[in-house]
Amino acid sequence: MAGTAYADGHAKELTIAIVNNGHMINMQKVAEAYTEETGVKLNWVALEEGVLREQVTSDTATGGGQYDIINIGMQEAPIWGAAGWIEPLEFGADYDVEDILPAMRAGLSHDGTLYAAPFYGESSMVMYRKDLADAAGVSITDNASWWNVKEAAAAMHDPDNGVYGACLRGKPGWGDNAAFITTVANSFGARWFDENMMPDLDSVAWNAAVSFYVDLLSNYGPPGSEGNSFNEILALYNEDKCGLWIDATIAASFLENPNVAYAQSPNAGNPVGANWLWAWAMAIPAGTPNAEEAKAFIEWATSKDYVQAVGNHPDFGWGSVPTGQRASTYEIPEFQAVAKFAEAELAAIDSAAPEATDLKPYVGVQFVAIPEFPQIGVIFGQEMAAALTGAKSVEEALAASQEAADAIMREAGYY
Structure with missing residues (x-):
């Protein structure tokens, strides 16, 4: 079941369904600092992407309530947002939503409202x-x-x-x-x-x-x-x-x-x-009692500060930061020094054409x-x-x- 909400109304646990790709697996270790700072325990359910899609779709469509946060992408986010299956996302000014690459913002929105925040993006x-x-x-x-x-x-x-x-x-x-x-x-x-x-x-x-x-x-x-x-x-x-x-x-x-x-x-x-154009993004199933805490975690995990946390982490470094989501990442000198793929990646994202x-x-x-x-x-x-x-x-x-x-x-x- 989704994470537990205690008497004070604040979630002490969040259950998060993620795809078992490298950046998402790395997040489990980086997020140990989040638990230390907030006291929120994070329960991870890592699944192969085909299995993840099937299970998350079934649970979200039926209001099953297994997860507080789910990994979804550009196919689901606008459709599920329009259907009311996932919560709209609004973050504080420090989050700098304009820093998210336009292709990612557009692909994860419906009628101008963001329904999933990109953890990483790709072409x-x-x-x-x-x-x-x-x-x-x-x-x-x-x-x-x-x-x-x-x-x-x-x-x-x-x-x-x-x-x-x-x-x-x-x-x-x-x-x-x-x-x-x-x-x-x-x-x-x-x-x-x-x-x-x-x-x-x-x-x-x-x-x-x-x-x-x-x-x-x-x-x-x-x-x-x-x-x-x-x-x-x-x-x-x-x-x-x-x-x-x-x-x-x-x-x-x-x-x-x-x-x-x-x-x-x-x-x-x-x-x-x-x-192609895709983002593995983080969304909140409608009806979770822990929506406030889930949003706080997503805001941290998709922020500029998270990129810095990975880049400065002793187990990872600048070659392991999630890319394809924020323009500012490509301007970081330490990232530029190790990511020889960065120019090709950004060119691919910019040239992808999802429009009719x-x-x-x-x-x-x-x-x-x-x-x-x-x-x-x-x-x-x-x-x-x-x-x-x-x-x-x-x-x-x-x-x-x-x-x-x-x-x-x-x-x-x-x-």
């Missing part, structure tokens, strides 16, 4: 072993073509020595393989829905994009890619088993090899939507900002994993995804 980019690329005689440039990236992956691929050319997400989930595949599809000119919000997954562009993804990962990826999400690939990369990885910019904070270089995401002719366009009539890059999308995305992710393993053809997987999406959208009354 996606290419992270590649420049030493391996140089040895293979290939290069990866900003916004390279997908065919150039495939050529580079092929050249670096050396499975006999435990090196795989391309490590990419294959684990099913709307925020896992579906997120990455959507950026590929965007760059091929595909879209989830047409101007009438009818699914468009059986298009030529989707077929081309998914076929390319399956071919690239099947030929030049590690075995068992259908089970790999962020943490699995991060481990492979830090074991020097990956030539290139295209994923969340935040990964750069945790890469250990000194030969990593960075490039803006590749595309197949359409650069709009080739790199003539091509796509919806908000979102690697997701669609409608309540029905998680259900559709989960099915799609399962079908894409089946295509990756060869259990289904690309055509069969897309046809099944189209049929499921059509049924869900019809039932929801879109057409």
